[in-house]
Amino acid sequence: MTDKREETGNSVSRVDEVLYRGIVKPQTSSTNLHNGAPVPSENHSVTVGQQGPNILSDVHLVEKLAHFNREMVPDRIPHAKGHGAFGELHITGDVSRYTKAKLFQPGTVTPMVTRFSTVAGESGSPDTWRDVHGFALRFYSEDGNYDIVGNNTPVFFVRDPMKFPDFIHSQKRNGATGLRNADMQWDFWTRAPESAHQVTYLMGDRGTPKTTRHQNGYGSHTFQWINEAGEPFWVKYHFISRQGVANFTASEAELTAGRNADCHREDLYRAIERGDFPIWDVKVQIMPVGDAENYRFNPFDVTKTWSKKDYPRIDVGHFILNRNPVNYHAQIEQVALNPGNIVPGIGFSPDRMLQGRLFAYADQQRYRIGPNFNQLPINQPLHPVNTYSHQGSMAYQFNEAKAPTYSPNRFDKGAGYLDDGETSSSGTDIDYGEARDVYVSPDPHGANLRRGAYVKHAEDGDFVQPGILYREVLNDDERERLADNISSAMIGVSESVEERCYWYWSSVDENLGARVKGLFAQKK
Numbered sequence: 134m135t136d137k138r139e140e141t142g143n144s145v146s147r148v149d150e151v152l153y154r155g156i157v158k159p160q161t162s163s164t165n166l167h168n169g170a171p172v173p174s175e176n177h178s179v180t181v182g183q184q185g186p187n188i189l190s191d192v193h194l195v196e197k198l199a200h201f202n203r204e205m206v207p208d209r210i211p212h213a214k215g216h217g218a219f220g221e222l223h224i225t226g227d228v229s230r231y232t233k234a235k236l237f238q239p240g241t242v243t244p245m246v247t248r249f250s251t252v253a254g255e256s257g258s259p260d261t262w263r264d265v266h267g268f269a270l271r272f273y274s275e276d277g278n279y280d281i282v283g284n285n286t287p288v289f290f291v292r293d294p295m296k297f298p299d300f301i302h303s304q305k306r307n308g309a310t311g312l313r314n315a316d317m318q319w320d321f322w323t324r325a326p327e328s329a330h331q332v333t334y335l336m337g338d339r340g341t342p343k344t345t346r347h348q349n350g351y352g353s354h355t356f357q358w359i360n361e362a363g364e365p366f367w368v369k370y371h372f373i374s375r376q377g378v379a380n381f382t383a384s385e386a387e388l389t390a391g392r393n394a395d396c397h398r399e400d401l402y403r404a405i406e407r408g409d410f411p412i413w414d415v416k417v418q419i420m421p422v423g424d425a426e427n428y429r430f431n432p433f434d435v436t437k438t439w440s441k442k443d444y445p446r447i448d449v450g451h452f453i454l455n456r457n458p459v460n461y462h463a464q465i466e467q468v469a470l471n472p473g474n475i476v477p478g479i480g481f482s483p484d485r486m487l488q489g490r491l492f493a494y495a496d497q498q499r500y501r502i503g504p505n506f507n508q509l510p511i512n513q514p515l516h517p518v519n520t521y522s523h524q525g526s527m528a529y530q531f532n533e534a535k536a537p538t539y540s541p542n543r544f545d546k547g548a549g550y551l552d553d554g555e556t557s558s559s560g561t562d563i564d565y566g567e568a569r570d571v572y573v574s575p576d577p578h579g580a581n582l583r584r585g586a587y588v589k590h591a592e593d594g595d596f597v598q599p600g601i602l603y604r605e606v607l608n609d610d611e612r613e614r615l616a617d618n619i620s621s622a623m624i625g626v627s628e629s630v631e632e633r634c635y636w637y638w639s640s641v642d643e644n645l646g647a648r649v650k651g652l653f654a655q656k657k
């Protein structure tokens with residue numbers, strides 16, 4: 134067998150960076166109770182005398198049985214059966230004129246994890262049941278995790294996310310019988326004729342790949358790339374196996390399902406173990422944004438491909454899988470791959486299926502793993518996450534005590550705290566009409582996506598109506614109580630916030646600002 138270790142170059146340390154995060158190194162040779170105390174015995178429970186029953190004071194027995202009951206997390210609804218490996222992306226081409234994404238710059242090496250899967254079967258189902266096969270990649274890039282969650286086919290069954298749950302139901306088990314059911318499958322497919330392209334792949338040889346190593350992968354959707362100058366391009370990903378493509382015949386696949394249900398998982402594991410590292414060439418098709426509207430196929434319909442004659446594939450580099458997981462559950466089962474995980478230089482597209490997926494993945498992961506799934510070592514990016522999101526079940530990462538938990542805030546950006554409130558902390562009225570952040574439009578027909586946009590009408594100033602309320606609606610007594618309540622509520626504010634309070638209330642009404650200031654001076 135060829136040892137492809139030399140192809141990994143400086144790879145060893147890069148991929149190990151993510152592979153070994155989270156491993157616990159035992160301090161002693163004896164095992165521990167979950168509180169860290171030594172376990173008296175792993176093999177013998179405590180009994181009352183020679184013949185008596187067990188007792189609850191054997192806390193290790195209770196803990197061991199209870200934890201065992203909780204070993205499983207819910208399966209992914211689609212793509213429950215999977216396997217994966219670690220490796221690296223090497224960029225040998227130059228696509229810098231299309232994207233500024235750091236992971237795609239010439240010479241860059243990025244650690245990655247993959248998960249390969251079937252779609253319809255449960256977590257123990259055979260790898261060779263005829264199915265589309267998931268081909269999901271996570272790159273731990275300098276700018277954060279970038280996930281490409283694709284398949285071994287370049288298209289999909291439906292083009293509207295509304296149909297996705299129905300499609301999956303038709304492929305899984307019948308509600309009444311608990312059996313998979315050809316009638317449901319064909320009923321759905323023939324009533325959703327946009328499925329014909331994908332079903333042609335599925336019923337052909339690609340529905341039964343011989344190994345994971347001998348299949349190509351595709352990002353399937355159209356995505357956006359954005360270069361340093363801010364110019365957008367439409368892009369499709371192709372991952373071409375250097376091992377070649379090999380498929381089982383239908384009868385070989387059926388036989389293999391009985392002989393070794395995990396043959397794809399085993400083949401990949403054994404190949405990596407013996408140093409026969411599989412490699413895929415990474416290629417892209419690039420479409421200038423201006424071509425999209427009149428291209429002969431709708432470029433945002435995931436049931437269609439782009440002709441390679443119209444948009445030839447461009448070499449980007451390759452990825453190599455050279456490390457097996459250290460723990461299947463922690464590193465493959467709990468990986469939370471998500472098409473929504475993108476990095477600067479990459480964008481989405483108006484593909485409606487892609488838009489639907491942007492909601493669905495993280496939602497299932499919150500349910501499947503828990504709201505803090507991103508804190509697991511396999512899901513952490515290379516650099517620490519700086520965020521205002523906090524707490525929730527199983528939260529174990531937290532910010533330093535003085536870090537604010539909200540935005541906008543008065544704290545110093547330079548100290549590493551995010552502050553989105555530049556305009557609102559400037560002390561002037563916010564001009565909502567000025568979008569702070571205008572996106573490159575994902576809509577070829579020209580709709581702009583804006584952040585912070587607001588149509589400001591003639592009297593829309595933030596302080597106009599509260600000023601009227603103070604001057605024209607409240608009576609003298611109410612105005613006095615208002616100023617009194619405000620000044621009491623301010624007790625405890627820092628000096629800088631005190632000043633902002635005077636600005637705020639003076640902007641509502643000069644007289645109110647002055648009253649608050651006077652009262653607060655007496656109370657603080």
Ligand code: HEM
Pocket residue numbers: 209210211212215248249250266267268269282283284288289293294295297352353354435468469470486487489490493494497498501
């Ligand atoms: C897994 C939803 C379309 C490929 C999943 C998961 C969900 C999901 C909820 C489980 C995620 C998790 O718990 O980690 C959807 C929805 C779709 C859609 C709502 C359409 C609206 C697609 C398409 C592709 C795809 C078009 C391929 C081009 C995959 C793969 C996985 C997956 C490969 C497994 C990822 C892994 O290995 O962890 N999908 N999906 N899905 N989906 Fe989709």
